[in-house]
Amino acid sequence: MTSGPDWFVPHPRPGARPDDTVILNETPDGGVAVPDEADATVALPTSSDTVIMPAPREAPAIERLEPEPPPPSSSTPRKRGKWLVTAGVVGLLAVGVGGAAAYVTAGDIPRGIEVLGLDLGALTVAEAEKALRDHVAARSAQPARVRLDGKDVTVAPDAVGLTIDVPATVQAASGEGVRFFGTKSIPPSVRVDEAKLTAALRKQVDTERVTVRRPAIAFRGVEPVTAYGEPGLDLDGTMAAERVREAWPVAGVADVPLTTRTPAMTREQVDALVTDVAKPAVAAPVTVTVGGRSFQLTxxxxxxxxxxxADTEGRLSPAIDGKRLRTAASGELRKVETAAKPATVRLQDGKPQVVPGAPGRLVDVTALAPTLLEALAGPAPRAVTGVLASAESETSVADVTELGIKEKVSTFTTYFTGGRSSPRSQNIITVAKAVDGAVVRPGATFSLNGHTGERNYAKGYKDAPVIVNGVLEPGVGGGASQFTTTLFNAAYYAGLEDVEHKPHSFYFSRYPSVIESTIFYPTLDLKFKNTTPYGILIDTATTGRSVTVTMWSTKVYDSVKTVYGPRRNVTSPPTVHRDPGPKCISSSGLPGFTQDAWRVIRKDGQEVEREKFSWRYDPEPRFVCGGAE
Known part of the structure; x- marks a missing residue:
């Protein structure tokens, strides 16, 4: 008989089929363990059932019977039991391994992944992005610290596009492998605008320390002038960006030394660029046709x-600078362009009203640049086609409204003789029209010469008496000084700052003494500065006997008045005989004197300024044309 862990013993019972068996457990000593009756269970058999039956407690000895050997293809009861035990263990292990796998793979981010000390493990991508964004919010506003060539400097993150790319960082974290034990810290993804960072750092580098010399090609007139590159110390923008990206997120200091660099362009390459591009470019004009009209670029x-x-490596490349080209060709461009009209303010029905501007039509220099560059390399005749683009005014209605031009703040009138038809009166009217409607912004300085330019025949000015070297002579624009005096007084009583003015050499009774001004282009000018927080509109008006200048703005002062001192050092005019002729203008003469005047400004019921003006007038000679012995 063969022993084994399981016995199959025939146990006939009423109604039992021959294949029904009782399963008994073998004891270690080879006996049979009979389960307690209380623990016994009976399963009703089917044709293939095995019935588990307990043996009686006082069971007689049972003869060991050799079981029939099982078929080769079926498992023995012993092997089957082992399989059941093994399956149970494997099942338990599978449950354990499955649970462990579920633990370490929970969420989108594997467990144990950290970024800047923040545990992102088991979080979803959305949860991780929010957590990381909150975690880095404070440090993202901190400036980047850089030790630049041994000097400690800081760079504002927003000025150079320095930021932690949260989505990219979380994406990198989600791609890390599963970890059962320990943690892994991954660096954040940091973005920075290398060009802006390099420019910001260059401003703080000692220029004497930068010894690299980049090549250059410029023009002296139409002649190309070259400078060749030389090796030396320079800032490496790529290295700077890399080190700032590493140090900034962890509040470290990025060490950025200057490095020795050699320009990438050789002397031969620079010379070739002059021969192939620079010289042919200025060999002939280029005709530009826009919308059926043409102009020439000289x-x-x-x-x-x-x-x-030159790029950071020292490589030169040709380009069209639209701003410089527009300035150089402004006269030609006007043949095909329509300038934008800025919004402004005008008097309508006696009150300042904001007038909207209108867009202009300008040659699109940016679109023209590529075809122009290509044409410059070719032989004459050269022609390109351009397009017009809409150009909005730089001054909007909102800009003008903010100036606060709403009420009259000062006005001044002077009177003249001769009516509107006299040359002197015509000059006064012409310069008044040129200034009418001018707007002086807060903080700006108005220059009369700068606004009108030279007052000449081409602009409608005529010959009239002017003072030249102390004598009256005919001169183009004579009478402009009367408008200058009127404008000066309007600015004076508006409380604006006197920047430049000069009273006449002789006193004229049509002007207030001391508080008056002459002008002569380009050596004598009238300038005043708008020191108020509001814009100033200059309104001019003329009649056949007067000129008036009115300043419109928002009132700042209660009053502006003049307090005069007495005239002193009065001198009588001498008699001067001059040769008769077209340059001699006779006069009756006026006395000379010295006088002081104080501008008194009051605000909120108190005197806030008292400014002294003084002037000494020469006696105007009594000019006599001819008659001298």
Whole structure:
């Protein structure tokens, strides 16, 4: 008989089929363990059932019977039991491993992944992004600290596009492998605008320490002038960006030394660029056709607009500088362009009203640049086609409204003789029209010469008496001084700052003494500064006998008045005989004197300023044309 862990013993019972068996457990000593009756269970058999039956407690000895050997393809009861035990263990292990796998793979981010000390493990992508964004919010506003060539400097993050890319960082974290034990810290993804960072750092580098010399090509007139590159110390923008990205998120200091660099462009390459591009570019004009009209870019204008820019490696490349080209060719461009009209303020029905501007139509220099560059390399005749683009005014209705021009703050009138038809009166009217409607912004300085330019025949000015070297002579624009005096007094009584003015050499009774001004282009000017927080509108008006200047703004002062001192050091006019002729203008003469005047400004019921003006007038001679012995 063969022993084993399981016995199959025939146990006939009433109604039992021959294949029914009782399963008994073998004891260690080879006996049979009979389960307690209380623990016994009976399963009703089917044709293939095995019935588990307990043996009686006083069971007689049972003869061991050799079981029939099982078929080769079926498992023995012993092997089956082992399989059941093994399956149970494997099942338990599977449950354990499955639970462990579920633990470490929970969420989108594997467990044990940290960023800047923040545990992102088991979080979803959305949860991780929110957590990381909150975690870095404070440090993202902190400036980047850089030890630049041994000098400690800081850089504002928003000025150079320095930021932690939270989505990219979380995406990198989600791609890390599963970890059963320990933690792994991954660096954050940091973005920075390398060009802006390099520019910001260059401003703080000692220029004497930068010894690298980049090549250059410029124009002297229409002649190309070259400078060749030389090796030396320089700022490496790529290295600076890399070190700032590493140090800034952890509040470290990025060490950025200057490094020795050699320009990438050789002397031969620079010379080739001059031969192939610079010289042909200015060899002939270029005709530009826009919307059926044409204008020419002269070689001089091309030389102004064509630039050769060096990159960080020292490589030169040609480009069209639109702003410089527009300035150089402004006269030609006006043939095809319509300038934008800025919003402004005008008097309508006796009150200031904001007038909207209108867009202009300008040559699109940016669109023109590529075809122009291509044409510059070719032989004459050269022609390109351009397009017009809409250009909005730089001054909007909102800009003008903010100036606060709403009420009259000062006005002044002077009188003249001769009616509107006299040359002197015509000059007064012409300069008054040129200034009418001018707006002086807060903090701006108004220059009369700068506003009108030279007052000449081409602008409608005529010959009239002017003072030249102490004598009266005919001169173009004579009478402009009367308008200058009127404008000066209007600015004076508006409380504006006197920047530049000069009273006449002789006193004229049509002007207030001391508080008056002459003008002569370009050596004598009238300038005043708008020191108020509001804009100033200058309104001018003329009649056949007077000129009036009114300042419109928002009142700042209660009053502006003049207090005069007495005239002193009065001198009588001498008699001067001059040669008769067209340059001699006779006069009756006026006395000379010295006088002081104080401008008194009051605000909120108190005197806030008292400014002294003093002037000494020469006696105006009694000029006699001829008659001298």
């Amino acid at each position: 070689p001089a204008a091309i030389a102004k607009g064509l630039v050769f820019r």
